[in-house]
Amino acid sequence: ELKYGSENQGLRSVITTDKRTDWHRYTLRDLKPNTTYKYEAIAKDSNGKILISEKGEFKTYGSGAQEIRDNFYLNFDSSLYGHNGDLPAEILTQNDLKFVKPAVYNSALQVKSDNSHVTYNADRLFGNDPYNKAFSADHGHAGAWLRIEKFNKDMVVWETNDSNFAMYLENFDGFSRIVARIGDGEAYYYFNTRGSGDNVWTPGEWHLVTMTWEGRNNGNLELYVDGRRRDEVAYDKSTLPSQIMIGNNFRHD
Secondary structure, eight states: OEEEETTTTTOOEEEEOOOSSSSOOOOOOSSTTTTTTEEEEEEEETSSOOEEEEEEEEEEHHHTOOOOOOOOOOOOSSSSOTTTOOOOOOESGGGEEEESSSSSSOEEEEEOSOEEEEOOOOOOTTTOOOOOOSSSSEEEEEEEEEOOSSOOOEEEEEEEESSSEEEEEOOOEEEEEEEEETTTTTEEEEEEEESSSTBBTTTTOOOEEEEEEEEEEEEEEEEETEEEEEEEEEEEEEEOOOOEEESSTOOOO
């Protein structure tokens, strides 16, 4: 069950389904541009008992934004293909890229070394539509489910070939942070790896990390973790990349 509504009006809309699965996908229609919405996702068992619920928020693009009619995403269902049949442009040290469980959906991709990554072309078109590319530097969002097993080294989640866009993990003595970067703008989420509280990540937990951006020049970058906006920053400009890397060592150094 999914409840949602604008920040001012509350959770007025409800979407329900009787389908029993560990993966749901909803299409929200009639959303207003440049508006913040709240949502609550509720998982129930076959008897209708609530197992877990998660609250969060998101913001729609402005009225001048071009509609994106398709998405590029990977679920690593024992394959490195994208859901539209996208093939990897390059696989570096494939033996250190493993499909593992547990996973949010079927399988997860485990990056086992600093010298492993998979890249995809970012400039291909969907349906031969020049306004519907796999990657937009003007506006967009990129999210990843992360499960960190050891907080003992830094890690790149994804990065563009020009390093203009990036999401990565940095570990320090006693705390860690997620960094989302576009151009000269960096948004941060700091968390602890020991103790208790909302901002504590323990090894083996799943967390959803999403970055959104709006604007080719003088744009705005927002960082969300587990459905909550954690940071917001301005950036000077963004550029259209040719490739997206998942993993580490894009430059082969």
